[in-house]
Every structure is written in C-alpha cells, then in structure tokens.
Amino acid sequence: MIRSCIAVVLVCCCSMLAHAQDTSKTAPAKKEVRAAGIWYGTPDAPKKAAGALRLAAYNVENLFDAVDDPNLSGEFDDIKETTSKPRLEGIAKMIRALNADVLCLEEVESKECLVWFRDTYLKGMGYDHVASMDASYYRGVEQSVLSRIPIVSVSNCTGTDATISDMEVRRSDAAATALAGAWSPPQKPLPERFQRSPLRVDLKTKDGYELTVFVVHFKAGGVAFAHQRELEALQTEQFVADMLLTNADANVAVLGDFNGTPNDMCIKALRMSDRGLVSAYDWRFDPKAQRDVYTTHASSRVLDYIIMTPGLAADCIDKSFFVLGTLHAPSDWDFNKADTIPPPAGYASDHCPIAIDLLTAIDKPASSFKRTEPLPAASTRAVSAPEGPRGLxxxxxxxxxxxxxxxxxxxxxxxxxxxxxxxxxxxxxxxxxxxxxxxxxxxxxxxxxxxxxxxxxxxxxxxxxxxxxxxxxxxxxxxxxxxxxxxxxxxxxxxxxxxxxx
Structure with a gap:
C-alpha cells in the first residue's frame, strides 16, 4: 500500500514537472511591440553651409506609378505595386526635408515614373536633371538620380561590364587578411552578373566641378547571398579603380543600399580598399552619438552608405554626414499585408535617407611653382609668401x-x-x-x-x-x-x- 502511494505521488510529480516544462517551451515571453515613430537618425536635417553641395542616397521602397507596364505581368505585375498617395506624400516630405542637390535613389520603377513623381510632388525643388536606366532586374525597379546640377552622361553595366564572376579571383586569403575578415562560403552555381546593374552618372556644375556617382543596390537575401554581394562590391570597386588610374583626383562616390552591415565583406571591400576609398560615416556630425542615430533601416541595421575616393573625401565638410530620421511602422506591422493593413500616415520607406555636404571650389590646383635659376651665392635670400590665402x-x-x-x-x-x-x-x-x-x-x-x-x-x-x-x-x-x-x-x-x- 505504501509503495502504491509513493508510486502515485511520483507519477503525479513527474506529470506536473513535464507539464511545467512543456508550458515553458510553448509559451515564450511575448516580444514588446515598438510603436510607430522615428526610431533612427536625426529628426531634422542640418542646415547646409553656404555654397555647399549636398549628396544623398535614399531607398524609396518601391516607387511605382499607376501606369501598367506591359512588360511586367503575373506575380510581378507592376499595377499591383502602385504606390499609395499617402506614401507618395511621405516620400516627398522626406525629400523636401533632405534638400539634397544630388539625390540618388533606389527602387524606382522607371524614369517616366520618376519624372511624374517629380512633377507632381516635388515642384519647386529644382530637380531639372533626371537619370534612370533599366537595371535588368526581374521585379522592374532600378536606381535613379534627381539633380540640381547638370548631368553629363548616364550609363549602366552591359555585356562584360555586368559580369561579376571574374571577381572570384580577388576573394583570396591575402585579401581577406588585408580586410581583416573572412569571405563568405561560395554559392553554387557561381553568381555570374549583377542582380541590379549599378547606375553611373557623371555630373558637372556650372563652375566646372566634376562628380561621378555609382548608385548601387546590391543583392538582398541575408547570408545565403553574401557571396554575390561580395562579387558585386569587388566589381564596383574595380570600376572606381579604373577611373583613378586615369585621374587620381577623380571625385567619385559609390552610394546606395549595399544590403550589408559595416563588418560585412561587401562593405569592407569598398571602405577598406587599397585605392584609399573612405566612408562618409567618418564625417558624421556626432561621432559619440548612440548607434541609433546612424542606423538606416527598420530592421535596426546600417545598410546604406556613401563611399568616396580620396579626391571627393577631401571636399567633405567636417561633421556634415547625417541619417535623416523617417517614420517607421509599428514593429509588428507586416508589409506583405499592406494592401489590407496600410502603414501609418506619414510612412515613406523602410530606409532612412543619408547625406553629406561638399565644398566644390575648383580653383585648387597643385602649385605651378618651378625654380630653374641656380642656387644663389653665399648671401641672404628672403622667403616671402605670395598674396592671397596660399603660400609658405x-x-x-x-x-x-x-x-x-x-x-x-x-x-x-x-x-x-x-x-x-x-x-x-x-x-x-x-x-x-x-x-x-x-x-x-x-x-x-x-x-x-x-x-x-x-x-x-x-x-x-x-x-x-x-x-x-x-x-x-x-x-x-x-x-x-x-x-x-x-x-x-x-x-x-x-x-x-x-x-x-x-
């Protein structure tokens, strides 16, 4: 009898313990929902210095007009992607607040769409110059530029320029050591081409200052596609290197949505390049600010960058880089259900815009001083500075x-x-x-x-x-x-x- 009672007690205790363990597995603590608001960046764009040129990048998260593109149908029918009026107004509000002179955009449907958006929502902004080209992406979005300064030429990658597989030889152990990182495991089959071709735009101010931008949108998809992003970054870096061979002082920026965080190799391949490229984050307005001030995406990651050649970096205004805060939807909002549950009023994009200011004076050549006369005899010779700000x-x-x-x-x-x-x-x-x-x-x-x-x-x-x-x-x-x-x-x-x- 005693043994039977003990057995019953043990069975009951074990059952209760098992139930408690099962409950702990099936009822995790509910994650707190973050309310809609400006989570990242600075709420107001800093005022531009007199004479400065503001260079910016902004992923506008699928900017589509209401015109049906006959080339897109079925799963990727663009008419389903038509951007709502509240979102269009939100994007326009952010662009007006940003006040960029050269604005590089990602996820725009087409040049026609961008011109329509500019004429409808950005009147008076001075964006007289527009560039946008098909990026050969199945979903029908591309990179674009709105500019207040004249555009000289526009191109994207075609033919062999679009090939990235030949960059595999650069993913060497020595290169990984130099970049203080490790390359991602190779994809099979080897990625062949850019998923979205970089857009190259050459610009020139009325005063003769020249600037080239490569607007990029590297492949998304997490770790599974890190290899492709690395190849895309290496090929883009090669484009810049080729330009520097012709002109070591070339003003070039690679900017946009890199879909990688600062320590990912697709970022290091550019910002730690032996070509001397540098990140605009080095000019942030408050280096001691909390991480959220420079976070660019709703997922709490830094995905957007401006990478510059030394010539362009030398034109940057100190402490002028910033991330402009934009309204984020609640953390439990599902963008896949936006048709039935739209984001809150004022929502523009899941990305924040980024920008840096430049001084674009061009009368800064190396000295033309040449002394051809022989050394003077043993006597004194005065050294004087020339008139003006320069001189010894x-x-x-x-x-x-x-x-x-x-x-x-x-x-x-x-x-x-x-x-x-x-x-x-x-x-x-x-x-x-x-x-x-x-x-x-x-x-x-x-x-x-x-x-x-x-x-x-x-x-x-x-x-x-x-x-x-x-x-x-x-x-x-x-x-x-x-x-x-x-x-x-x-x-x-x-x-x-x-x-x-x-």
Whole structure:
C-alpha cells in the first residue's frame, strides 16, 4: 500500500514537472511591440553651409506609378505595386526635408515614373536633371538620380561590364587578411552578373566641378547571398579603380543600399580598399552619438552608405554626414499585408535617407611653382609668401643664412634635389585645416644615382662632398591635412612643385 502511494505521488510529480516544462517551451515571453515613430537618425536635417553641395542616397521602397507596364505581368505585375498617395506624400516630405542637390535613389520603377513623381510632388525643388536606366532586374525597379546640377552622361553595366564572376579571383586569403575578415562560403552555381546593374552618372556644375556617382543596390537575401554581394562590391570597386588610374583626383562616390552591415565583406571591400576609398560615416556630425542615430533601416541595421575616393573625401565638410530620421511602422506591422493593413500616415520607406555636404571650389590646383635659376651665392635670400590665402606662411619673411645656403649648395652639387610636398586632392591647400585632405609628402632624390630619401641626406664620413640618404622610397599619398612646412634647406634644394615660395 505504501509503495502504491509513493508510486502515485511520483507519477503525479513527474506529470506536473513535464507539464511545467512543456508550458515553458510553448509559451515564450511575448516580444514588446515598438510603436510607430522615428526610431533612427536625426529628426531634422542640418542646415547646409553656404555654397555647399549636398549628396544623398535614399531607398524609396518601391516607387511605382499607376501606369501598367506591359512588360511586367503575373506575380510581378507592376499595377499591383502602385504606390499609395499617402506614401507618395511621405516620400516627398522626406525629400523636401533632405534638400539634397544630388539625390540618388533606389527602387524606382522607371524614369517616366520618376519624372511624374517629380512633377507632381516635388515642384519647386529644382530637380531639372533626371537619370534612370533599366537595371535588368526581374521585379522592374532600378536606381535613379534627381539633380540640381547638370548631368553629363548616364550609363549602366552591359555585356562584360555586368559580369561579376571574374571577381572570384580577388576573394583570396591575402585579401581577406588585408580586410581583416573572412569571405563568405561560395554559392553554387557561381553568381555570374549583377542582380541590379549599378547606375553611373557623371555630373558637372556650372563652375566646372566634376562628380561621378555609382548608385548601387546590391543583392538582398541575408547570408545565403553574401557571396554575390561580395562579387558585386569587388566589381564596383574595380570600376572606381579604373577611373583613378586615369585621374587620381577623380571625385567619385559609390552610394546606395549595399544590403550589408559595416563588418560585412561587401562593405569592407569598398571602405577598406587599397585605392584609399573612405566612408562618409567618418564625417558624421556626432561621432559619440548612440548607434541609433546612424542606423538606416527598420530592421535596426546600417545598410546604406556613401563611399568616396580620396579626391571627393577631401571636399567633405567636417561633421556634415547625417541619417535623416523617417517614420517607421509599428514593429509588428507586416508589409506583405499592406494592401489590407496600410502603414501609418506619414510612412515613406523602410530606409532612412543619408547625406553629406561638399565644398566644390575648383580653383585648387597643385602649385605651378618651378625654380630653374641656380642656387644663389653665399648671401641672404628672403622667403616671402605670395598674396592671397596660399603660400609658405611658416617661412614668410625668413632669411636663409650663409650656413643654409652652403649646405644646400653641397647637396645640389652631390646630385640631391628636394621635391616639395604636393597636394593630391583638389581641396588640399596649406590653409585648409581639413584633416581628410590628401598630400604627397616631400622627399629627396639624387639625379645621378636615382636614390631617394625621406630624411635630409647627410655628408659621408671620409668622402668629401658625398651625401647619403636613408634609402626610403618616395612616399605614397597620405591623409591628415597639410604637412609641415619644408625647411629653408629643403626649399633651396627644390627644383619644382611645392607651394610657391618667392
């Protein structure tokens, strides 16, 4: 009897425990719903500096007009995608608040759709120039540009330019190490082409400032398609590299929806490129702000970027990059049911716009100073800065001593000449404090032996008139703003370039 009671108690206890365990598995804590609101970015766009050009990117989440495209039918019939009037008004409100001069868009149906949207909802914005081309995407959306400055040319990838499979050779172990990351597992079969061709648009201001944008929308789909995004990024980086071979100071931006987070290789392949490309996030208005201030997508991720060449980066206004906050729907809203349960009034897109401001003055060439006269005899020679903001200010009024001239004469007689620091980017000027401007540092070179030296060569022991350098090669360009002014001896031994000392 006692054993029977014990058995019953054990069975009951076990049953109760099992029920408790089952309950814990089937009744997880309900996730709190986040109410509609501006979750990310800054609620107001900063005011543009006088004369600045604002460059921006914005994924408008399927901007479709009500015109039926006969090329799209069945599952992808565009008439089903017609953007509602409240959303069109929401998108227009964001674009007006953004106030960009060059606005790069993703997920636009067509040029005709964009022109209609501009004429209907963006009157008075000054977007006289429009670019949009078929991206060869089955769903019928493409990248586009609305611009206040003239568009010179528009193109996208066709033929071999659209091929990305040849970039597989660049996904090497050495490249992964250089990027401090790991490539994604390969897809099978190997991705062949861009899912959505990048849109290249060349622009030129009335003052002659030239800018090229590659508007991208890399393949979505999470980890399963990371390989394709990496190939798309590598091919886009190659397009930029080809431009830099022709013009190292080219003003180029790759911007749009990359569908990757900052540490994904499709982002690193561009922002850590050995071409010196940099991310606009380096110019954010508050580097210490919380992550949400620079989050761009409703999924709490950073997916949108502006990646720039050194020449363009040097034109950026410090602390001018921002993410403009847009109204997000409640976290439990299902966009697949938008036809029956529309998003809240004021909703525009699941992405936030991003922007950075540029100063586009073009009268910033490297110095044309060339000194061809022989070194002066042992006497003093004044160094003065030219009129205007540029010049060798730190040597203004300084006089070369007899010792300076004697040493410089020995160096020149031994074949050593000094190449002055030279601006690389268009905004690199001695009076420009921008720490992102790029320069070629000065260095020494022997005309006879072709030896180079970063440090000033020193006289050899026991060999009168012979000077030896440190053997360092001619320096590559660096960022960080203007270098230190050259010494009197360096200036006296210079043969060309530099900063126009008189």
């Amino acid at each position: 200010r730190l040597l203004d009024g300084v006089k070369a001593t007899d010792a300076d001239i004697a040493l410089a004469t020995k160096l020149v007689n031994a074949g050593w000449n000094y190449t002055m620091p030279k601006p690389k980017s268009k905004t690199a000027a001695w009076d420009n404090p921008n720490k992102q401007s790029t320069w070629f540092p000065g260095y020494w070179e022997n005309a006879s032996t072709k030896a180079t030296s970063v440090a000033q060569p020193v006289e050899s022991d026991g060999v009168k008139g012979s000077f030896v350098g440190d053997g360092a090669p001619a320096p590559k360009w660096i960022a960080g703003g203007p270098p230190n002014a050259p010494t009197i001896v360096e200036w006296l031994c210079s043969t060309s370039d530099g900063i126009e000392p008189k």
